[in-house]
Amino acid sequence: MPKPKSVAIYAANGCGGCSQSLLVSDRLSALLDAVHPVFWATQPGDVTQAEIEQYDDREIDILLYAGPVYDDESIATAQLLRRVAKRIVAYGACAHLGGLCGLANLAPEATLHLAPSKDGRFIQPLSAVIAVDYILPGCPPPPAMIARMVDELFLGDELPPAGTVFAATKAVCAECDRRHLATPLTAIKRFHATPPDPEVCLLDQGYICLGPVTRGGCAAVCPRSDRPCTGCAGPLAGVHDQGGTILHALASLVRFTGPDGQRREREVLDSIPDIAGTAYKYSVAASALKRRVNDGS
Template sequence: KYEDVRNYPDRYIDLCLFNGAIRTSENEEMAHLLRQKSKVLVAFGSCAYEGCIPALSNLTTAEATLRTAYLESPSTDNPDGVLPQPVTQVPEGELHIPAFYNTVKTLDQVVPVDYYIPGCPPEPHQIWAVLEAVIQGAELPPPGSIIGAGTVAVCHECPLEKHEKQIERFYRPYEITPEPGLCLLEQGIVCLGPATRSGCGALCPRVGMGCRGCYGPLDGVEDQGARILSAIASVVGVGTPEEDEAELERKIEAVMETLADPAGTFYRFSMARSLLQRARVGGNGAGKGEAR
């Protein structure tokens, strides 16, 4: 199949929806190949657009990721401690597999991208609207635009009522039954709706689950995690300005301790596209063939 694509003339494919982040050398090779063979290349879904959940491994190293998957997980049976290698000698010869990169990247960090369709997954009606526009020859927005999504925050299409209520702790979904019809964030359930682009119809908040942020940041926002941190800070209500500064800081820290996995929550979908991109860790941990 790869050879078939390589044999296409350049720009033979009218529209390519590229799904997935750039995790391996094979992913990167296909990104370059499909860019060469496509008139229009679309980063399709959160992985291609922002890195998505795979990019949370940017908080550690490739080596640590492989050790967790192949050696340390409870369900793994690997008594010989074998880890994947780009080249392995076997009696029949050499086995080659793609290099596993140290850093997960977005599609547009390796090739130019024409458009972005966010979502994990993108909503079917949004996908069809984009395909219909292309099929009918409608005028498309300028290259680099986000299509198949809204322009306001998820909160603007969410039916839950907001009352400017402040909270003293956060709850994980299993710890509380939310009161129907009321804003989840104001009940202490982390919701990324204030920092996430609309287009999904607020599906998660409508059924009592906080928005996870899969449609990405709003226009003009460079870091979705920083924006949600600001929104969360606005609903935390502990202490008074007259209190001792040390006591006030202690109360704030106590509230934040009830917020599970801040990095994984705020950057669940956007780590590779964020200002952070990855954590600085000791050792290079890079897969062979990749020093980034």
């Protein structure tokens, strides 16, 4: 019998959702039976830098890292973890993309209760500061993706190739049962004001759904529950900027004919609320621009 893999979970910067997603996974007992747990840090201070330094280089076989990187201390911790871990999984949207916390990057600096890192950055995805071997997307990662990660990474004989994303390569739309009618978009709706038709594509109905630009693998759980996809699994392979790409798609879908068609199209585009918060809900820190800039004006 081969030596069990040693596994550590560092979720100290996260909200706790990632740890919970693992706790409620139906693979938890299989995982714990198969591995040798090293630590499971859920709060800042659970595992200090001094404690991490006690481990030998590459002593931990697999480390799951949840939560964003946000200041010099968390960068230093991530670098230490990189030294002691052979393989690192960016677990959840914050480690993968910066996550919801990344929206802080759009706020004016003076309003943040957060000190920038030495190079003037705020929220960053894990891959911006250390090399990441695997990605498990989602906020929190959905059960099907966790099951796939546990099966491939911990229960399989061989490790999956570096760079594996434990999600589908196709978009959320591929897993969504709603009928796509390709009707032009003539008004933006919000699901809390008007309940959507359960059969028809949410984008067709005017709800801003990030399904077309977002990685699937979640079984389209949000659109199935009458909630538009908010893009937590990050951009499809081949899409660089998830938010910009959904805006591109939305602008293409809005369509009026007639002489004042473009004016009416722009009225609809103007009516999209909280444009960056909608299009870049999880991906500001991983977007092309990454954070708010000061452009004089």
